[in-house]
Amino acid sequence: MKYGEIAHFSHPQHTLRFEYIEVPFKCDGCKEVGIGSRYKCSYCDFDLHMHCALPSSSISHPFYPKCSFQFLTRPPGDVQRYCNACEKDVSGFVYHCNSCGFDLHPCCAKLPRVLDDGDMKLFLYRKVSASCHRCGRKGRSWSYRSTCKNYNLHVACAKEMLVESWHELYFGRGGRGRKLETRIPSLKGTLGNHHGSRSSKSKVKKCCEMAGMAVQFIISAVLGDPSAIIAGVIGSMISKA
Known part of the structure; x- marks a missing residue:
């Protein structure tokens, strides 16, 4: 595998290559808009935010000290869920706290303090x-x-x-x-x-x-x-x- 390329479970057909783009793109992981750094498939119309391409299996957040957020590829359950940071719907990759029921988009979870x-x-x-x-x-x-x-x-x-x-x-x-x-x-x-x-x-x-x-x-x-x-x-x- 070349430098700057990764294999990703969400797109097993091809490797994804890091690039920087100056126009918006839609992330195929979290389904939200992105700009700047991304991992892209050279053969398919497939893009991932940096945070979605290289997620942590679990994270904590200072706003929710009692929570432990686990990375999921889709929101849990059959009820529509929303991100506690931005109040927008969650339809793809998400960090979810099972005990509290809180959800965070990957980019929202990593917003700089x-x-x-x-x-x-x-x-x-x-x-x-x-x-x-x-x-x-x-x-x-x-x-x-x-x-x-x-x-x-x-x-x-x-x-x-x-x-x-x-x-x-x-x-x-x-x-x-x-x-x-x-x-x-x-x-x-x-x-x-x-x-x-x-x-x-x-x-x-x-x-x-x-x-x-x-x-x-x-x-x-x-x-x-x-x-x-x-x-x-x-x-x-x-x-x-």
Whole structure:
């Protein structure tokens, strides 16, 4: 087997080769969208997140200290299950705690506790009392919050932005050949309700710039490769208008 190649139980026909791609892909393990690092079959339309290609048989998570999560290739039982991190359905690979019944997508289970590019830090919390910049709700799913505590985004909202912006990736026109920039979600219209109507233009602009960078980091992490944003794969999400 060549360097950078692996054999995987979910695709025994061929080996999978590591590659880095700058357009989104759908992981055939967890059935979620990915970007950046992946393992791909050169002969089939088959892709896996790094976390799905090289899973741990069991993991623990600081948010659930009493739980032991086991890696499963499909959600247990016949009832539809959802990820406790992002609140989205689980339909493929999953980490499941048998005693508590909690479930985590592989990429959600491996979300970094801190996203740091040197200028900005975002910390992952199980629950945040502050309102989300996108939906305005408190609580809900796991959230990333800035050090200054002025910016908060639910992991669930980050995924919803992806679904809304990338629906055509698999179900509409354009397909995989379109450039990434045309599918990047925009925050235009999502931040105004939570800045306060009396904020100065300069303050709003500064907040929007920070929020845009924060979303880039969060979405990159949710897609399974936090390094993607640092490498400049995901462009600006804020309209320059």
